Amino acid sequence: MKKFVISSFAAMFLFQVAVAQQKKIIADKIVAKVGEKIILQSDIESALVDMQQQALEGVPLPANAPCAAIEQIIAQKILVLQAERDSLPISESDVEGRIESQIRWAEQRYNGRENMTKVTGYTIYQLRERFRDAIRENMLAKAMRDKIVNSVKVTPTEVRTNFEKIPQDSLPFYESELEIGQLVLLPKASREMDKYAYDRLMDIRSKVEKKEGEFGTYASLYSEDPAVRENNGVYPLNRYDKNWDPEFLSASFRLREGEMSNPVKSQFGYHLIKMLKRAGDNVTVQHILLKPNVMTNEIKNAIQKLDTIRANIIAGKTNFAEAVAKYSDDPMAKFSGGMLTNPMTNSTFITIDQLNDPSTKDIVMLIDSLKPGGVTKPIEFTDEQGRKGVRLVYLKTRTEPHRENLRDDYSRIQQRTLQEKQATALAKWLVDKVPTFYVHVEDEYKQCENVSKWSAANNIMASN
Numbered sequence: 001m002k003k004f005v006i007s008s009f010a011a012m013f014l015f016q017v018a019v020a021q022q023k024k025i026i027a028d029k030i031v032a033k034v035g036e037k038i039i040l041q042s043d044i045e046s047a048l049v050d051m052q053q054q055a056l057e058g059v060p061l062p063a064n065a066p067c068a069a070i071e072q073i074i075a076q077k078i079l080v081l082q083a084e085r086d087s088l089p090i091s092e093s094d095v096e097g098r099i100e101s102q103i104r105w106a107e108q109r110y111n112g113r114e115n116m117t118k119v120t121g122y123t124i125y126q127l128r129e130r131f132r133d134a135i136r137e138n139m140l141a142k143a144m145r146d147k148i149v150n151s152v153k154v155t156p157t158e159v160r161t162n163f164e165k166i167p168q169d170s171l172p173f174y175e176s177e178l179e180i181g182q183l184v185l186l187p188k189a190s191r192e193m194d195k196y197a198y199d200r201l202m203d204i205r206s207k208v209e210k211k212e213g214e215f216g217t218y219a220s221l222y223s224e225d226p227a228v229r230e231n232n233g234v235y236p237l238n239r240y241d242k243n244w245d246p247e248f249l250s251a252s253f254r255l256r257e258g259e260m261s262n263p264v265k266s267q268f269g270y271h272l273i274k275m276l277k278r279a280g281d282n283v284t285v286q287h288i289l290l291k292p293n294v295m296t297n298e299i300k301n302a303i304q305k306l307d308t309i310r311a312n313i314i315a316g317k318t319n320f321a322e323a324v325a326k327y328s329d330d331p332m333a334k335f336s337g338g339m340l341t342n343p344m345t346n347s348t349f350i351t352i353d354q355l356n357d358p359s360t361k362d363i364v365m366l367i368d369s370l371k372p373g374g375v376t377k378p379i380e381f382t383d384e385q386g387r388k389g390v391r392l393v394y395l396k397t398r399t400e401p402h403r404e405n406l407r408d409d410y411s412r413i414q415q416r417t418l419q420e421k422q423a424t425a426l427a428k429w430l431v432d433k434v435p436t437f438y439v440h441v442e443d444e445y446k447q448c449e450n451v452s453k454w455s456a457a458n459n460i461m462a463s464n
Contacts, residue, residue, distance in 0.1 A: 032070060032441045034077035044069045067448035075430055076141045078437055083144035090139045093240035099131045100238035148429050149422040162417040163406055171404040177349040179396035181320055181338040185302040186329040186389045189292030197290040201263040201272040215274050218288055225289040233288060239281040252285045268385055294388045302390040306378035310392055313375055320394045359384050363393055370395045
């Protein structure tokens with residue numbers, strides 16, 4: 001029903017828990033203390049697993065990974081403590097929403113709540129509490145980091161200097177990359193098809209009430225939620241989780257335990273919802289999703305509309321970005337301008353092999369003969385939620401395979417220069433701030449480069 005991104009700390013935490021359970025590892029020890037916050041050896045091990053995972057994805061493993069791990073964790077603790085000193089605001093509803101996202105990811109990873117509890121050794125409530133502190137600290141650290149580095153800017157001279165300091169034979173080599181946009185129309189079903197879906201769910205509701213069948217049985221037989229095979233339509237919800245469709249979430253929390261809703265319309269279709277369990281701001285519901293059929297006539301009308309929009313773009317009466325802002329049915333278009341983004345870099349430059357999602361892989365054929373600045377004719381497609389749509393695909397740029405240079409890669413070099421300057425600003429801030437906090441590190445990590453610098457700064461402050 002939706003998409004969300006799991007932060008790496010949660011994935012690595014559960015991975016470590018599973019390994020610990022399997023190996024019966026119970027020993028742990030404190031290796032550092034920052035203020036009142038402790039750092040455990042298991043925290044270092046989890047960070048190392050995270051680094052190894054990133055190495056598999058192309059991020060180089062640090063030369064001294066254990067030192068890099070403890071230094072990152074100490075830095076985060078200091079950012080958190082300073083954020084608390086400065087009373088930087090974070091939203092508790094965002095914290096709760098992220099907790100629920102992590103829990104749902106964990107349930108999917110371990111094929112259900114019961115198996116998750118068995119493998120990790122933690123109940124759902126214990127996991128919530130363990131996630132809560134980590135999530136809150138992540139949010140506080142990010143807020144503090146943003147406060148430190150957001151004012152950092154780079155000049156064109158700094159960008160050129162950054163580029164020129166790299167030897168020519170060491171410059172990155174880039175495969176052919178593209179910037180691709182899409183203008184999406186999602187035709188709406190007719191009133192007749194809406195009514196048909198609504199009436200089918202009302203019929204199921206009546207059969208359940210008359211005990212002619214079980215709600216779960218009807219969910220497995222008729223629900224069009226793609227996840228029904230794995231979860232039988234059962235979802236844990238939190239009142240503050242903004243990732244869910246608001247109509248679905250609101251209707252769920254209006255129900256009493258054991259009660260069924262009337263059919264509820266959301267962006268995905270019509271839902272019949274049954275409340276299984278309530279516990280304050282957390283509930284467990286089961287639903288059946290039916291999607292009103294979009295008929296040929298609605299598709300035809302959408303194609304005609306996109307034909308007109310395309311003609312206006314080609315004639316110069318509007319540009320692609322303006323057309324997206326005015327007409328697109330993609331809810332993310334207002335943030336992205338309709339452009340696809342690289343999941344690894346969050347930039348708009350993507351490679352052909354990254355167009356492997358079921359909803360985008362057909363784009364490869366569409367743009368094969370398209371020149372930069374060109375727009376395809378309207379094309380029918382099916383999105384990730386199984387909805388029928390029609391779209392225009394726009395090829396903004398296409399680069400040839402090349403060695404990095406200022407002409408083709410200025411924005412990329414600029415971003416790298418900015419990140420390096422921000423890292424320098426953050427490192428200086430840490431050196432200045434460390435003496436204002438109590439930091440103790442066990443002997444085995446005292447020789448780490450940054451730990452030594454921070455310890456020296458602490459000693460100077462103490463002697464004064």
